[in-house]
Amino acid sequence: xxxxxxxxxxxxxxxxxxxxxxxxxxxxxxxxxxxxxxxxxxxxxxxxxxxxxxxxxxxxxxxxxxxxxxxxxxxxxxxxxxxxxxxxxxxxxxxxxxxxxxxxxxxxxxxxxxxxxxxxxxxxxxxxxxxxxxxxxxxxxxxxxxxxxxxxxxxxxxxxxxxxxxxxxxxxxxxxxxxxxxxxxxxxxxxxxxxxxxxxxxxxxxxxxxxxxxxxxxxxxxxxxxxxxxxxxxxxxxxxxxxxxxxxxxxxxxxxxxxxxxxxxxxxxxxxxxxxxxxxxxxxxxxxxxxxxxxxxxxxxxxxxxxxxxxxxxxxxxxxxxxxxxxxxxxxxxxxxx
Amino acid sequence: xxxxxxxxxxxxxxxxxxxxxxxxxxxxxxxxxxxxxxxxxxxxxxxxxxxxxxxxxxxxxxxxxxxxxxxxxxxxxxxxxxxxxxxxxxxxxxxxxxxxxxxxxxxxxxxxxxxxxxxxxxxxxxxxxxxxxxxxxxxxxxxxxxxxxxxxxxxxxxxxxxxxxxxxxxxxxxxxxxxxxxxxxxxxxxxxxxxxxxxxxxxxxxxxxxxxxxxxxxxxxxxxxxxxxxxxxxxxxxxxxxxxxxxxxxxxxxxxxxxxxxxxxxxxxxxxxxxxxxxxxxxxxxxxxxxxxxxxxxxxxxxxxxxxxxxxxxxxxxxxxxxxxxxxxxxxxxxxxx
DNA sequence: GTCGTCGATGTAAACGATTCCACGAGGAGG
DNA sequence: CCTCCTCGTGGAATCGTTTACATCGACGAC
Numbered sequence: 001x002x003x004x005x006x007x008x009x010x011x012x013x014x015x016x017x018x019x020x021x022x023x024x025x026x027x028x029x030x031x032x033x034x035x036x037x038x039x040x041x042x043x044x045x046x047x048x049x050x051x052x053x054x055x056x057x058x059x060x061x062x063x064x065x066x067x068x069x070x071x072x073x074x075x076x077x078x079x080x081x082x083x084x085x086x087x088x089x090x091x092x093x094x095x096x097x098x099x100x101x102x103x104x105x106x107x108x109x110x111x112x113x114x115x116x117x118x119x120x121x122x123x124x125x126x127x128x129x130x131x132x133x134x135x136x137x138x139x140x141x142x143x144x145x146x147x148x149x150x151x152x153x154x155x156x157x158x159x160x161x162x163x164x165x166x167x168x169x170x171x172x173x174x175x176x177x178x179x180x181x182x183x184x185x186x187x188x189x190x191x192x193x194x195x196x197x198x199x200x201x202x203x204x205x206x207x208x209x210x211x212x213x214x215x216x217x218x219x220x221x222x223x224x225x226x227x228x229x230x231x232x233x234x235x236x237x238x239x240x241x242x243x244x245x246x247x248x249x250x251x252x253x254x255x256x257x258x259x260x261x262x263x264x265x266x267x268x269x270x271x272x273x274x275x276x277x278x279x280x281x282x283x284x285x286x287x288x289x290x291x292x293x294x295x296x297x298x299x300x301x302x303x304x305x306x307x308x309x310x311x312x313x314x315x316x317x318x319x320x321x322x323x324x325x326x327x328x329x330x331x332x333x334x335x336x337x338x
Numbered sequence: 339x340x341x342x343x344x345x346x347x348x349x350x351x352x353x354x355x356x357x358x359x360x361x362x363x364x365x366x367x368x369x370x371x372x373x374x375x376x377x378x379x380x381x382x383x384x385x386x387x388x389x390x391x392x393x394x395x396x397x398x399x400x401x402x403x404x405x406x407x408x409x410x411x412x413x414x415x416x417x418x419x420x421x422x423x424x425x426x427x428x429x430x431x432x433x434x435x436x437x438x439x440x441x442x443x444x445x446x447x448x449x450x451x452x453x454x455x456x457x458x459x460x461x462x463x464x465x466x467x468x469x470x471x472x473x474x475x476x477x478x479x480x481x482x483x484x485x486x487x488x489x490x491x492x493x494x495x496x497x498x499x500x501x502x503x504x505x506x507x508x509x510x511x512x513x514x515x516x517x518x519x520x521x522x523x524x525x526x527x528x529x530x531x532x533x534x535x536x537x538x539x540x541x542x543x544x545x546x547x548x549x550x551x552x553x554x555x556x557x558x559x560x561x562x563x564x565x566x567x568x569x570x571x572x573x574x575x576x577x578x579x580x581x582x583x584x585x586x587x588x589x590x591x592x593x594x595x596x597x598x599x600x601x602x603x604x605x606x607x608x609x610x611x612x613x614x615x616x617x618x619x620x621x622x623x624x625x626x627x628x629x630x631x632x633x634x635x636x637x638x639x640x641x642x643x644x645x646x647x648x649x650x651x652x653x654x655x656x657x658x659x660x661x662x663x664x665x666x667x668x669x670x671x672x673x674x675x676x
Numbered sequence: 677g678t679c680g681t682c683g684a685t686g687t688a689a690a691c692g693a694t695t696c697c698a699c700g701a702g703g704a705g706g
Numbered sequence: 707c708c709t710c711c712t713c714g715t716g717g718a719a720t721c722g723t724t725t726a727c728a729t730c731g732a733c734g735a736c
Binding site: 003004005015016019020022023025047048050051052053054055056 | 721722723724725
Binding site: 341342343353354356357358360361363385386387388389390391392393394 | 691692693694695
């Protein structure tokens with residue numbers, strides 16, 4: 001592969017001059033510039049990003065460590081992150097932690113070794129020493145979706161409180177009184193917050209959230225199935241199951257179906273995180289939608305601000321309720337349809 | 339960040355010795371090794387992968403350029419690729435081409451500039467000069483899922499011929515005679531092959547595939563919707579729509595619903611590429627499933643073989659039909675259920 | 677006419693690793 | 707006792723860039 005030396009030789013100038021035209025430094029004659037450009041063209045020269053990074057100590061690369069690529073929410077997040085990063089002149093390397101702290105650490109270490117310029121992470125747990133050290137060492141970092149309390153890192157996330165309140169109002173209006181939740185891991189902020197928001201919203205209607213109605217999931221489909229089976233086995237099963245993410249909702253749907261029960265007739269179902277597929281499930285699932293794309297873009301902007309020396313901003317965007325049919329027909333719809 | 343020099347100083351040895359310890363070269367005394375290891379520990383030293391890559395001319399990184407991350411098929415592929423690569427000591431950088439040749443080129447160029455050790459690609463088009471040049475220049479490359487004919491690169495893919503035959507048999511058995519297909523872009527092998535397999539299978543039943551029953555899609559949901567609307571507007575609409583990928587099937591489902599029609603009663607639907615969500619759609623969708631995980635793993639193995647000097651192997655794995663309810667109830671099921 | 681400035685260029689030193697080569701000590705073999 | 711190997715080690719070159727510094731000619735101002 002042709003190097004800068006070859007170009008210099010072909011153009012009859014020094015490597016410094018070649019470098020200057022490539023980085024369009026002002027101080028180079030038109031003549032030299034033309035000869036260099038011609039040489040670059042004929043040799044098909046492309047600068048070696050590895051060497052360049054070594055010298056400049058910048059890779060123009062962002063790391064993104066997410067908890068689960070197979071979750072459409074994170075896929076969409078990853079996509080918007082890459083788009084915004086590309087627009088700002090950065091590449092992104094994605095690490096999939098699969099909700100496993102050890103894998104998360106593996107990726108963080110790998111990305112740090114590659115000297116990425118900054119790290120976007122949606123932490124799977126409370127933060128390993130490795131990650132905390134990286135923050136302390138000054139690695140530009142931004143948390144997205146989930147975060148770690150007490151760590152001084154900007155957070156870009158969405159606030160579901162209002163939407164959860166709307167959801168509970170919707171459920172209450174439909175006559176449901178026994179509401180259960182499939183929670184995410186307590187080690188994650190989203191895992192805890194969604195339960196709290198739910199509990200608070202219930203309280204506003206004088207409803208409680210008994211221990212038995214809080215199932216412990218791990219944001220994966222299988223746990224949704226397991227927890228839902230537990231709910232169904234209760235002497236007094238809930239009338240509604242609210243899954244704290246879309247995958248667990250899918251598992252819950254499976255469990256309900258496996259018993260030969262139907263949604264929403266026998267039990268209602270709602271989920272946090274809306275995805276395109278929810279329109280097409282049987283029945284379409286009522287969900288709380290995050291502004292995922294905007295979240296990804298804002299996270300990248302915050303990180304790049306931090307990297308380039310501008311003060312980064314934490315951002316919180318509201319989520320919103322999208323009503324479909326999985327919790328029962330609303331009176332208005334019923335009237336118009338039946 | 340501590341460099342190898344700092345470690346050498348702290349351990350009272352030369353950088354050469356530190357390097358030897360780190361790459362466990364045999365010729366280093368136990369004493370020196372212990373001191374170096376201790377210094378590494380206290381300094382929290384991690385070798386700079388950028389510098390190492392520059393010197394050794396290897397990045398231990400694979401590039402993966404896929405056509406669309408939001409497509410669950412490719413997401414799963416990406417995941418299995420990363421897993422296998424990790425097992426073999428490689429990282430992977432994913433580039434999302436979004437079915438756009440220009441974006442594909444952008445990512446290929448970017449990955450080449452970063453001097454990745456090898457490239458896995460699922461080409462969006464017939465191959466840009468850039469990609470062809472890279473092959474000619476000797477960049478280790480493997481095509482996965484889709485490929486470019488006439489280019490000497492190993493291909494890892496699945497063969498859907500038999501499964502398409504099974505599908506047509508299934509449809510024919512259900513009494514369907516007017517079968518239409520939403521094709522993928524003609525620039526892709528999968529786009530062309532699936533139509534041909536379908537046409538061949540139909541011929542075996544004495545059925546033809548009229549021009550009007552071949553809609554041109556682009557593997558994205560929106561095109562599925564558009565094409566299906568076209569089918570529905572025909573004086574004699576098809577009884578079955580076979581979508582050449584899962585996203586277009588989703589679009590087709592939308593279009594059918596938007597007309598107030600029902601699947602499978604008014605029109606049957608089948609798709610190439612099975613995904614977990616198809617179990618939960620209304621109705622569950624009959625699809626042709628590829629062994630996606632195995633495809634990803636085989637592709638990585640082939641690429642790594644090529645990189646490490648072993649002869650790489652092309653691999654073709656069979657796809658299989660998964661019958662669900664979107665094409666109508668099979669007689670057997672009907673009998674047992676009603 | 678001289679001096680200072682400025683623009684265009686080249687030389688060479690980094691960046692952080694790996695690795696070839698040389699060197700000295702110590703042991704084995706004659 | 708000398709020679710030759712082996713083993714552990716350090717020095718220094720190298721990978722492909724960027725960039726500080728030196729150089730040199732031309733030109734404008736006095």
